[in-house]
Amino acid sequence: MEVFNVDNVNQAFPLEINAIKAQGIVRDSRNGPVLEFCEPVATTYANPMKRVLFNRNRMCNPFFHVMEGIWVIGGYRDVEFLDYFNSQMKQYSDNGDTFWGAYGWRLRGHKGDQLKKAIALLKANENDRRVVTTMWDSELDLGGTKYDHPCNTHIYWKIRDKKLYMTVCCRSNDMLYGKLGANVVHFSMLQEWMAGHIGVGVGPYTQVSDSLHVYTKLPVWEKVKDTSYVPEDYYDTEYAELIAEPYPMFKDCLLDDWNKDLEDFMLDPQTDQIFKTPYFQDVIQPISLVWWEHKKTKNGLRYIDSIKATDWKRSCSIWLKEKEKC
Numbered sequence: 001m002e003v004f005n006v007d008n009v010n011q012a013f014p015l016e017i018n019a020i021k022a023q024g025i026v027r028d029s030r031n032g033p034v035l036e037f038c039e040p041v042a043t044t045y046a047n048p049m050k051r052v053l054f055n056r057n058r059m060c061n062p063f064f065h066v067m068e069g070i071w072v073i074g075g076y077r078d079v080e081f082l083d084y085f086n087s088q089m090k091q092y093s094d095n096g097d098t099f100w101g102a103y104g105w106r107l108r109g110h111k112g113d114q115l116k117k118a119i120a121l122l123k124a125n126e127n128d129r130r131v132v133t134t135m136w137d138s139e140l141d142l143g144g145t146k147y148d149h150p151c152n153t154h155i156y157w158k159i160r161d162k163k164l165y166m167t168v169c170c171r172s173n174d175m176l177y178g179k180l181g182a183n184v185v186h187f188s189m190l191q192e193w194m195a196g197h198i199g200v201g202v203g204p205y206t207q208v209s210d211s212l213h214v215y216t217k218l219p220v221w222e223k224v225k226d227t228s229y230v231p232e233d234y235y236d237t238e239y240a241e242l243i244a245e246p247y248p249m250f251k252d253c254l255l256d257d258w259n260k261d262l263e264d265f266m267l268d269p270q271t272d273q274i275f276k277t278p279y280f281q282d283v284i285q286p287i288s289l290v291w292w293e294h295k296k297t298k299n300g301l302r303y304i305d306s307i308k309a310t311d312w313k314r315s316c317s318i319w320l321k322e323k324e325k326c
Contacts, residue, residue: 075108163203
């Protein structure tokens with residue numbers, strides 16, 4: 001097994017790109033040729049709250065990533081919300097209205113709320129080693145033919161030294177769009193949400209990928225395959241004006257208020273209502289409104305300073321400067 005121990009996703013990105021170039025095996029897949037690690041890969045992020053990837057060649061869509069994060073936490077499965085931030089997502093829905101394997105739905109709505117049960121178990125016994133939540137349903141997914149059978153299948157939760165550790169298992173992981181793109185954001189957000197409800201800190205996040213691969217015919221691979229080993233990491237910089245920091249999801253708020261703000265925001269992501277919690281008032285709502293301005297006028301940058309999370313602000317600024325430069 002290939003193992004990477006890193007501080008955050010920005011350090012993992014160049015290491016894993018160069019490792020798969022050196023060790024990867026060319027294979028066929030239903031979506032075209034891939035370069036695949038021949039063994040499972042485990043990556044441990046020591047500081048998963050540093051979840052934003054800044055690499056300019058990869059050019060992640062930060063608006064979509066953070067919004068998918070709260071969509072997962074809320075247990076949703078609708079296409080409409082994600083389509084607002086990423087019009088490519090609807091192609092993975094069988095019926096155009098819902099996603100078959102939506103992670104939040106599988107964890108919170110498919111067969112009851114696994115997350116609430118996991119929280120209760122860990123609050124009752126911090127030494128419990130049997131807290132496993134699942135996104136894979138063998139009755140429905142084994143041998144199934146849907147577009148979006150869950151790629152990530154199980155999450156193991158445990159408390160060590162008053163911190164919540166999380167291990168996510170994945171059967172098939174696209175390195176660029178999945179693991180080092182969307183997955184590291186929405187699973188680390190889920191981990192932070194769980195830790196807040198249990199009343200502990202955020203510990204390491206380990207991602208175990210049974211088949212970690214890149215699609216070599218996609219244009220993004222050509223853009224990133226010659227990535228330098230030097231990470232583009234604004235979480236770790238000597239220049240104070242460039243440094244980015246995570247914005248805690250539960251800063252100065254009550255849990256019930258946070259969850260209510262999530263419900264209200266999901267009803268209308270364009271709302272200008274005043275939210276009770278700093279995370280929604282200072283981070284989520286401004287990101288959404290900047291996105292709306294980008295879609296409407298192609299000038300979202302003029303409102304970029306409304307985003308108070310310096311990591312998301314920097315990532316959104318990088319993305320908008322590229323998209324709006326014409």
